[in-house]
Amino acid sequence: MLETIRLYDDDPYLKKIEARVVNINGNQVELDKTIFYPESGGQTGDTGTIGGVRVLDTHICNGRIFHETESPLQVFLGRTVEIELDWGRRYRIMKLHSASHLMEYFLFQKLGPLDRLGSSVDEKKDRSDYTYEGRLTSEDLVAVGEETNAFIGEGYDITIESDPDQPGKRIWRCGYIEMPCGGTHVMNTSEIGSIKLKRKNPGKGKERVETSLSY
Secondary structure, X not given: OOOOEEHHHHOOOOOEEEEEEEEEEXXXXXXXXXXXXXXXXXXXXXXXXXXXXXXXXXXXXXXEEEEEEOOOOOOOOOOEEEEEEOHXXXXXXXXXXXXXXXXXXXHHHHHOOOOEEEEEEOOOOEEEEEEOOOOOOHHHHHHHHHHHHHHHHOOOEEEEEEOOOOOOOEEEEEOOEEEEOOOOOOOEHHHOOOEEEEEEOOOOOEEEEXXXXXX
């Protein structure tokens, strides 16, 4: 079976398209192309509708993207259906995902490079865990937040390009900051607004920073 064409890679601002249904297995629907980002790389899966039926989650397995619907989709294979993204939710995720990269850059500037243990971003917040034997102080966190918001306010463009040295990998760039990432992001930091940071302590030798939008 052919892999689903990932339209969100080239245009994460697509909100509604028509796509062909190529497989239905219970509540799992596969399409020939999609604007729904599947859960991966710490970014949560998208929601929305397919043919008017609610999509509760999107995930990927062996290159195949599965849309989990609230109820079985009652259409024949090969039919074209309208798919619509829950855009408000996705747009917040895009803002937070971009903001989390900027936060991490300025966090590393303050504490030095840290090993990231994991991350998770949805429409409410980004959560990033790191190994750190010291303690992230409130003063450090305030400084990182201020530097991040100042950078955001300068209105830098954000681009994502394929890594020529690693097929399938994508590089996220914003001003003088870059890092690998295959998720969805805003086009300019001015879209983010401002962010606020919160510290959590998930265990000895670990630090967690939660990033949320200020509105």
